Amino acid sequence: MDSSRQAGTEFPGFDPTAITRPHRRLLSYYVLASLLTGPLFPFVFLPLFFKYETLRYRFDASGIAMSWGILFRRETYLTYRRIQDIHLSRNLLQRWMGLATVAVQTASGSATPEMSIEGILEAEALRDHLYNRMRGVEETVATPPAHADEGGGEALALLQEIRDLLRARAADRGDAR
Amino acid sequence: MKPPEARAASRVYDGVWGVLASCFLVPRTPPTLPHREGEVPVAFHPGAGYLRYTLFGFWLAGAAFVLIALVAAGALSIAEPAAGIIALVTLGPLLVLVFSLIYIGIYIRYDATWYVMNERSLRIRTGLWIIHEMTFTFENVQNVAVSQGPLQRFFGIADVVVDTAGGGSAMNQQQGLPVMSLHQGCLSGLDNAQEVRDLILSRLGRSRSAGLGDEGGREPAHGRTWSPSHVNALREIRDAIREQPDA
Structure with a gap:
């Protein structure tokens, strides 16, 4: 693991735009996880199987789209800039299989994450990809534009000039009367 | 030189860690956090008092x-x-x-808990069976609180709780996340909680936005500066007054 990676740099060779489907290993994980529930296996596994079969991802320049479901379809889109926090969690089974859950949250009031991205083998690379695009990672403290000061100074001088001209004119009128 | 029992204990402890690292894939190194050139992210564990605090609970x-x-x-x-x-x-x-087993587990859990901070963000790693890493940017942090119970005060530690915007109370057991809001990160058992809080507050004070997705901090503040068109308009006013023949 390279700990000297810098913000803005990506894992080499990681291209999230190429990801459209979860990795096949996710199905095996679903099978094993459902088996752990014992007699409930069919009830737990069937929804997960359909979720796996219909799960689609799309990573574009500004956000992530995720959709799944057969009877009840769900489609979520969230923009990178609105990401509040990123949670990466792996249980023992997921670690053994090289999987992870990347949960992404926005500032909404729901208790469950807006998006749980599963079945991506390069979870850490994905997390860094998201991290580099969320707010507050790049420099956000704005430096005032260079012309601001001179512009302000010139405007002040102009205003003073206008004031003096008007005063002089008023004085002229007073003399004439 | 450590006494032989301590050396034997540390060898056993390293052995346990070796098994955990190779069979259960528990990393012993701190999580990485991308950072800028010339910047060194700080990685730290909870304070030493936290270990005594949890051990006290264990003995009790x-x-x-x-x-x-x-x-x-x-x-x-x-x-x-x-x-x-x-x-x-x-x-x-x-x-x-x-x-x-629980006794060793307390030490291991302590060593597996990491807090990593750089100039802009914070990453917390907790857990052994379910390893959970959360990442927040200070830009998004809404408030920072320090909480300390009487027993924690006795052991000289306190928790720093970092909140981001958004609600949601309990957790979702399926996701395997800790029992707290997902919009909250807890740096538990710090012996320098005040310093860490002040550090986080100073970093969050640098940001000008409200941390709710507005990008105000990236644009020049309007109303405080003059754009060239303003200056031009003023110039025109002056010229108009000058050219006006005296009445």
């Missing part, structure tokens, strides 16, 4: 459990002496084994 709970077990075993022996002895012989060693 263990003593209570053993007391109850002894009372139950005594009652059983009086009612049925044979069953009481069998229970004592089988459950006694089991209890010792479980307790020593």
Whole structure:
């Protein structure tokens, strides 16, 4: 693991735009996880199987789209800039299989994450990809534009000039009367 | 030079870590956090007081459990002496084994808890079976709180709780996330909680936005500067006044 990676740099060779489907290993994980529930296996596994079969991802320049479901379809889109926090969690089974859950949250009031991205083998690379695009990672403290000061100074001088001209004119009128 | 028992203990401890790292894939190194050139992210564990605090809880709970077990075993022996002895012989060693596992687990859990901070963000890693890493940018942090119970005060530690915007109370067991809001990160058991809080607050004070997705901090503040078109308009006014023939 390279700990000297810098913000803005990506894992080499990681291209999230190429990801459209979860990795096949996710199905095996679903099978094993459902088996752990014992007699409930069919009830737990069937929804997960359909979720796996219909799960689609799309990573574009500004956000992530995720959709799944057969009877009840769900489609979520969230923009990178609105990401509040990123949670990466792996249980023992997921670690053994090289999987992870990347949960992404926005500032909404729901208790469950807006998006749980599963079945991506390069979870850490994905997390860094998201991290580099969320707010507050790049420099956000704005430096005032260079012309601001001179512009302000010139405007002040102009205003003073206008004031003096008007005063002089008023004085002229007073003399004439 | 450490005494031989301590060296043996640390060898056992390293061995346990080796097993955890190779078989259960628990990383012993801190999580990485991308950072800028020339910037060194700080990685730290909870304070040493946190270890004593959790061990104190362990001894207290263990003593209570053993007391109850002894009372139950005594009652059983009086009612049925044979069953009481069998229970004592089988459950006694089991209890010792479980307790020593928990005891080692406390140390391991302490060593597996990491807080990493750089100039812009914070990453927290907790957990052994479910390893959970959360990442927040200070830009998104809404408030920072320090909380300390009486026992924590005795051990000289406090928790720093970092909140981001958004609600949601309990957790979702399926996701395997800790029992707290998902919009909250807790740096538990810090012995320099005030310093860490002030550090986070100073970093969050640098940001000008409200941390709700507005990008105000990236644009020049309007109304405080003059754009060239303003200046031009003023110039035109001046020229108009100058050219006007005196009445």
